[in-house]
Amino acid sequence: xxxxxxxxxxxxxxxxxxxxxxxxxxxxxxxxxxxxxxxxxxxxxxxxxxxxxxxxxxxxxxxxxxxxxxxxxxxxxxxxxxxxxxxxxxxxxxxxxxxxxxxxx
Numbered sequence: 864x865x866x867x868x869x870x871x872x873x874x875x876x877x878x879x880x881x882x883x884x885x886x887x888x889x890x891x892x893x894x895x896x897x898x899x900x901x902x903x904x905x906x907x908x909x910x911x912x913x914x915x916x917x918x919x920x921x922x923x924x925x926x927x928x929x930x931x932x933x934x935x936x937x938x939x940x941x942x943x944x945x946x947x948x949x950x951x952x953x954x955x956x957x958x959x960x961x962x963x964x965x966x967x968x
Contacts, residue, residue, distance in 0.1 A: 870907030885933040888953065892939055894928030900941055902955070911955040915943060930967065942967050 875895040882893040890910070894900040900913040915928075927944035934940075937953035946967075950959040 870903075870905065872901075872903045872907055872909075874901045874903070874909050881928055881931045883931045883933050883939075885935070887935045888933070888937060890933065890953070892931050892933055894931055894941065896927065900928055900931060900939075902939075902953070911953075913939065913941065913949075913951050913955055914957075915941070915947065915949055916957060916960055 872891060872893065875893065876898055877896040879893050880896050882891065884891050889905045891903045891905065892900060892913075893903070899915070901909060902911040902913065903909055928941050929944050930940075930942040932940050933953075938958070939951045939953065941949045941951070943949070946963045946965070948961045948963065949957060951957055
């Protein structure tokens with residue numbers, strides 16, 4: 864028996880660095896090396912693009928997501944390579960940000 868994909872998710876121009884699945888909401892959220900995070904439905908439809916905020920250092924500070932986690936309530940937490948945490952709603956609205964000097968793994 865050969866496994867076949869349920870859906871093929873498209874939209875990133877670079878390699879995927881992090882991803883999460885929220886089965887309760889039927890969402891797949893992924894981040895790529897040089898681009899925004901994308902929210903797809905389990906069927907493969909692109910629903911939203913999550914853009915990090917523009918900070919004093921320029922937009923390049925938010926281009927490298929490292930970790931993503933989604934909650935059942937529809938919140939998505941993204942940790943970027945530069946130490947920035949962002950919380951988004953499932954609708955793509957940026958709700959909060961926090962910077963840290965700690966190395967998160």
